[in-house]
Amino acid sequence: MADARDSRVAEPRAGRDAAGRARYRRILRFAARAFVQIWWFELVLPRVGMAHVAERTRDERMLALARRFRALAVALGGLMIKIGQFMSSRLDVLPPEITAELAALQDEVPAVPFEQIRVVADTELGMPLERAFASFDRMPVAAASLGQAHRATLLPADAAETGLDAVIVKVQRPGIDRIVEVDLAALRRVARWAQRVRMVSDRVDAPALVEEFAQTCHEEIDYLHEAVSAERFAQDFIDDDRVGAPAIVWERSTRRVLTLEDVTAIKINDTVALRAAGIDPADVAQVFAGVMLDQVFTHSFVHADPHPGNIFVTPLDGSARGWRLTFIDFGMMAEVPDDLRAGLRTLVIAVAARDSRGLVRAAQQIGVLLPSADTVQLERALTVLFARFGGMGFSELRDVDPEELRQFGMEFGDTVRSLPVQLPEKLLLLMRAVSLTSGMCSALDASFNIWEPVEPYATKLLRDESGNLVQDLVAQSTANMGALWRMPARVDGLIDRFDAGTLTFDISSLEHRLDRIIRVAVRAVSAVLFGGLLIGGALLLGPVTWLGVTLMSVSVLPLLHAVFGRR
Structure with missing residues (x-):
């Protein structure tokens, strides 16, 4: 209702x-x-x-x-x-x-007619486009779901002040706020439907995921928020010659119009253009993976939409590498909180060390696997996974017998499905970034092995962990000494309570389990009773019809109890 x-x-x-x-x-x-x-x-x-x-x-x-x-x-x-x-x-x-x-x-994505875009831009900027820019291309350079981008040039005064000339102007689609509102209302209802399916609700809070998606969408249609994110991203990599980001023209930017430096170059997935420029796509894959790992583990601020249209390879003169990666479109960014980053650090170390138990601990720390889960079977499955497929790149996996992969996938999937696995909302954007990164690197280099960029990180993380080992030992020793110091007083307190007859034990969890066992037993008896009544009624249909029909009808009662009785 x-x-x-x-x-x-x-x-x-x-x-x-x-x-x-x-x-x-x-x-x-x-x-x-x-x-x-x-x-x-x-x-x-x-x-x-x-x-x-x-x-x-x-x-x-x-x-x-x-x-x-x-x-x-x-x-x-x-x-x-x-x-x-x-x-x-x-x-x-x-x-x-x-x-x-x-x-x-x-x-x-179809482009919006220019006259509709002009109305939005003129209203937001408070002046006609002819007064705001020296030139404005009517044909969009890109059309997206929430807006589209046009090339333009700044007026001489603005160019002198900003040091820029060619710019890209992003303008939101007319009425996009209303469209987002309608779509989110529909998605919220679909999420409520999904939450009624037990196999979904046990693993993910669908309404919470929709709310996180809604927050991301509202941030994405606020171009001022995107501009702030772009400057933060650029600041994170200000001393890194591998990465670039466009400068923002704040005087020509509002919530619905964003003007930024034109940094278009070779699209990261254009392998033909890369080779023509003397750039090895395999090198691009390695650098791209390293930069994405830096965003997660060093800066805790991740570009969550790194698809080919949002990343360029920019050739550079006088650079040791000869090129850099230039990111655009910072409307979808993922913050990595400290607890999640700590869990990811544990995961990377465990994967690099082929440590199945460490990987389970990481899954629990991140929140994907509940701490109460019985993980013995999962640890065994991960041990087999590391032994058979650990360290393989995508090209090597393609050479594995498909039937072997299918069989292992079914067994591993059964093991995971039997566990209380859930999907924390904070992982949604990060999972998107990881998926896009993995797919992009594999497309650039068929022999790409994800472990290669991960292992240097794991080595550094292990070194950092060992550097903190002495501090951890001192803290643990202090805690142990405190526990030993308090031990005699606690023992005396227990003896006093025992002598006074006030010592109690909480067995509520045991009683709860016994109640469940009793309920299961009663339902089993109901199932047996149903079978007896049904079979007996069927046998009596011939000789004593009325009694047979009565027994078969009455059998519905224990059946209903066995199926729908309290678990």
């Missing part, structure tokens, strides 16, 4: 006109159809012994679903494009056919 009430409130608020309501309902229809299809094939059919049907048709069904979503996203634009772009980066969980289908969304 509460969900229905919320939806009735959300829809009018989200869609204040017919177009908004139609958009809202179209998104929900697509989601409902997808939920029903997944529920039928992945939950119902396996329970009735037809799992082979679901497995045989899974790839074809998922590809068809991706195509339908792509058509929906192209038709609607807005956040649907962003969701498709996010899923296209999940090379770790989606087949390449699906990611390739969704990746086309990067280039399928």
Whole structure:
């Protein structure tokens, strides 16, 4: 009832006109159809012994679903494009056919007519474009889901003040605020649907993920927030000749218009242009991976949308390397809090050391795996994983027998699914950055091995950890001495309480487990009783029809208790 009430409130608020309501309902229809299809094939059919049907048709069904979503996203634009772009980066969980289908969304965003863009820009800048810029290209250089970019040149006075001439002007799409509001309202309702599925709710707080996505979207449509993030990113790498970022022209920037230095160069995935410029794509992959690791572990401020359109390789004269990476579009950034960074440090060290137990500890520290989980089977599976596939690059994995990979993937997946695994909201953007980085590096260098840029980090992290070892030992020794000092007094207190008869023990957890065992036993008895009544009734249908029908009807009661009784 509460969900229905919320939806009735959300829809009018989200869609204040017919177009908004139609958009809202179209998104929900697509989601409902997808939920029903997944529920039928992945939950119902396996329970009735037809799992082979679901497995045989899974790839074809998922590809068809991706195509339908792509058509929906192209038709609607807005956040649907962003969701498709996010899923296209999940090379770790989606087949390449699906990611390739969704990746086309990067280039399928239709441009807004220039006259509509002019209205937004003139209103925001408080003057016509002809007075704000010396020239302004009517044709966009790029069109995105929330805005589009045009080339322009600054007026002589502005150029002299900023030291810039050629600039890029980003202008938001007209009415994008309303579109985002409608899309988020629909996504919130879809998240509530997903949260009712136990296999989803046990592992992820879907409404919380949508709220984090909403916060990111609101920040992304605030170009002043993006400008601040761009300057912070540039400051992080001010002494690093591997990285560049565009300067901001604050005098020509508002919440909906952003003017910044034109830094367009060779797109990072244009391997033909890279080689023509004498730049080895394999070197670019190594530097790119290292820069992304620096953002996570050194600066705790990560570009969460490093797709090919947002990173250029800029040739440089007089540089030892001869080029640098130039990042643009800082609307989607991920902050890495101290606790998450500490967990990631543990993870990197464990992976480099092929330490399965350390990797489990890292998963618990990050929050992906609950501390109460029984991890014995997971540790064994990770040990096998490291022994068989550890250290392999993507090209080496392609040479492994596909059946061996499939079998190991099924066994490993079963082990993970049996554990209380969850997805913390703070990992969403970071996972996107990691997925895009991994996919980009593999595209640049087929033999790219992710362990190569990780291992120097692991060595440095291990050195840092050992540098703190003495401090940790001193702190631990102090804590132990304090515990020993307090021990006699605590023992005396326990003896006094025992003598006075006030010593108690909390066995509530044991009682709770006993209650659960009793309830399971009672439900098992109900199941046996159901079977007896059903079979007895069937046998009596011939000789004593009325008694047979009565027994079969009564058997429904223990069946209902066995299926729906309190667990």
